[in-house]
Amino acid sequence: MPEIAIVVGNPNPNSRTREAAEHLAKRIATLSGLPIAPTIDLIDHADGLFQWQSPALEELTARVAASRLAIFASPTYKASYTGLLKAFLDRYPTHGLSGVTAVPLFTMGSPHHTLAVEFTLRPLLVELAASTPTSGLSLDTSDYDQWDAALEKWVDRHRDVLNAVLGTPAAG
Numbered sequence: 001m002p003e004i005a006i007v008v009g010n011p012n013p014n015s016r017t018r019e020a021a022e023h024l025a026k027r028i029a030t031l032s033g034l035p036i037a038p039t040i041d042l043i044d045h046a047d048g049l050f051q052w053q054s055p056a057l058e059e060l061t062a063r064v065a066a067s068r069l070a071i072f073a074s075p076t077y078k079a080s081y082t083g084l085l086k087a088f089l090d091r092y093p094t095h096g097l098s099g100v101t102a103v104p105l106f107t108m109g110s111p112h113h114t115l116a117v118e119f120t121l122r123p124l125l126v127e128l129a130a131s132t133p134t135s136g137l138s139l140d141t142s143d144y145d146q147w148d149a150a151l152e153k154w155v156d157r158h159r160d161v162l163n164a165v166l167g168t169p170a171a172g
Contacts, residue, residue, distance in 0.1 A: 002034065002067060003034055003035045003036065003037045004029055004032075004036045004037065004067065004068065004069050004071070005037050005063060005064045005069070005071070006018075006021045006022060006025050006036070006039040006040065006070070006071045006073070007040045007070060007072050007073065007085070007088060008021055008040065008041045008043075008073045008074070009042050009074040009075075009082040009084040009085025009086075009088065010041075010043065010074065010075050010082065010084070011043055011046075011082060011084060012043065013044065014041070015075070016141065016144065017073050017074065017105075018039060018041055020073065020105060020139050020147055020151070021039070021073035021105055022036075022039060023147070023148065024071055024103070024105065024151050024154070024155070025071055027151055027152065028069060028071075028103075028155065028162060028166075031155065031159065031162055031166075032068075032069075032162065032163075032166040032168045034068055034069065034166065037063060037067065040060050040064070042084040042085065042087075042088055043084065045057060045060065045088075049087040049088060050087060057088075058091075060088075061091050061096075064097070064100070065096060065097060065099075065100060068100070068101065069100070069101045069102075069103065069165075069166060070097070070101070070130070071102075071103045071105055072085065072089075072102060072105065073105040074105075074107075075106070075107045075108070075109075076106045076107065076108035076109065076113040076116050076117075076138075079113055079116045079120070080116060080120040080121075081106070081120055081121050081124075085121075089124055089125075089128065092128050094127070094128070094129070095129040096128050096129070097125065097128040097130035098128075098129035098130075099131075100130045100131070101131045101133065101165050101166070102130035102131065103132075103134060103136070104117045104118075104121040104125060104132065104136040105117070105136065105137045105139070106121065106136065106137070106138045107138075107140075107141055108138055108139070108140055109140075109142075110140070111140050113138065114138045114140075116138070117136030117137065118135070118136050121136065122136055131165065133164075133165055134158040134161055134162065135154075135157075135158070137151075139151075
């Protein structure tokens with residue numbers, strides 16, 4: 001069954017970036033009824049990311065490519081995503097994410113980087129032929145205590161689009 005995949009490119013294991021992505025996935029799962037696959041925390045696979053022949057990473061990239069929706073989450077580093085996430089996405093051929101609805105998510109230390117998710121990660125996902133019908137999501141780490149409200153607001157704003165692309169019934 002198609003599922004929701006979560007890919008986290010934070011160099012810190014069990015990071016707030018991962019927490020945000022998993023909370024977003026739960027909200028989308030509640031809306032769509034899709035199951036959530038186990039989170040792919042790329043720091044757990046860092047040693048294999050730069051080995052072109054890696055059966056473990058081949059399995060993970062195949063799982064993400066087969067998902068219905070994938071959340072790609074990264075902290076903002078130098079106004080962009082991390083090398084971990086880039087190395088993972090570089091494993092896909094052109095059009096390797098065709099058929100996947102992708103949600104780019106950044107955590108950031110400064111609101112000056114709010115648009116970085118749109119200008120850096122979204123174009124890479126589009127290059128891989130993922131559909132990105134919603135805006136990306138940027139969460140300021142200084143507003144950590146307000147992330148739940150921000151996630152709920154983002155889902156509410158994109159509810160109709162998510163329902164349409166995931167084939168779930170519109171709220172009545």
